[in-house]
Amino acid sequence: MKILVCISKTPDTTARIAFTDNNTQFDENGVQWIINPYDEWYSLVRAIELKEKDPTTIIHLITVGGPDCDPVIRKALALGGDEAIRVNAPAKDSYYVAAQIAEIARQEKYDIIFTGKEAIDFNGSAIGGMVAELTDTPYISLATKFELTGNTALISREIEGGEEIDEVSIPVVVSCQKGMAEQRIPNMRGIMAARTKPLKVVEPTAIDALTSILSFELPPAKAGVKLVSPDNVAELVRLLHEEAKAI
């Protein structure tokens, strides 16, 4: 069994969001970088659990980015995984990133490719579907459970107002979210082991990005909260009905 886990570096969930250079660049000043939570808590940990069940499993981690991604990928290796691959190129857009991952996936022939359901910076939800398409592999999105028996995967996925259980033969690409696994904290042994695990840096394949970010903007500031006395709940109902037209 060979599993690929896609890892993205994102700002910490509490990071201050601001922009520089005339609102064209994300302001990285003072930002803490983390493994995208969906990649870490759900896809990586589920892959590690599968390896714990079947120790012959090999887990590769992959990220597309510059050397500044190395601390984050080492942290991921400290949780688990056998080796990491970094495609040495800026993550230009989702198609560019997915095409780089697909290139590696075609060479390595993984049985399972896990991605997070989205990265918390650009909220694209695009990499899994693109990698599946570019490698001609079945795709299950927004998975909350993943069980493997032989070559058959039973996967629960979120649908509008409920859940569906899908059955598919591997290979499969799966985007993961809450429910797949529980967050883990790397232990000292893992951190030490991660230092010597291979981190292979490969040069990118020539692919054109199809989109580019022109600018960012912050949402307009809220006008400020209108407080209503707890003794006058009727006033809140009136405001919601007449002013906000929300009920």
Place this chain on the structure above:
Amino acid sequence: MSVLIFVDQSEGHIKKASYEVATYGAKLAAQLGTTAEALVLGTITDNLADLGKYGIKKVHQVANETLNHLDAQLFTNVIAEAVKQLGATVVIFSHTQTGKAISSNVAARLQAGIVTGASALPDTTNGFVVKKTVFSGKAFANIAIHSPIKVISLNPNSFHTLAGEGVAEVSSLAIAVGNPKVKVNSIDKIIGEVPLTEADIVVSGGRGLKGPENWGILLDLAKELHAATACSRPVADANWRPHHEHVGQTGVQIAPNLYIALGISGAIQHLAGVNRSKVIVVINKDPEAPFFKAADYGIVGDLFEVVPKLTEEIKKMRGE
């Protein structure tokens, strides 16, 4: 340069988000001086000609029962083939569970640039620039698509439907459908509840409710408002409420017209899941709760007293 919208259906019914996409697609088509057409996969009981009310001129249906269940590869094949046959240059999905399962696959197949989570009509005065939410709703990005074919998936509840007059011409589209590789073993839908991501109004509870046994007042309010119910992460983690109700950065992200937060302090991770709501009401006994800064209306008070009164006042307003 025609605009093609993908109509998502469930058990023969067109989903609400698809009417939003129809309205959005029709407006974009008008902006580009072309027409908006729709693509429907599978068999359907709703009257497809009614999509004309939202500005759709033609509806193309691939009425194959195999397509009543989602299989990303089959859907990608069929949609990409339809785009080619119809000569569409803009393809629009809703950024819902189905949209997330197929839009980026279709884009990759067509070598088309995609913007997911779009929140406004594209600016087409100079190129093709789409505004989308980033950083979990804390900011927007304006993204230019450079490829000849463009794919957009529209955030649900970010574009209001506009029903007018009109009848769409419905025709069937002959596209070969292969065999699915994904077998659907079971579907478990919560019957009788409003799906969280589709709800106009959401009533949500946090640790301030003190325990699962106190949820009755929240459920009464939700029932009166025909609202979906949600909760904060600590509540889901403590198993007071099911995980699928957890809204926030790592849970479900929602954008209802009205979000009512009861006993939720409003940590930044929670706000990331709800800050696209149009109107936010916060009821909390702590005047320092950060949620008040993000709210439109608030009551500083004991929710155990305020919430039942609120339900009563809404009943009164509605003359019940």
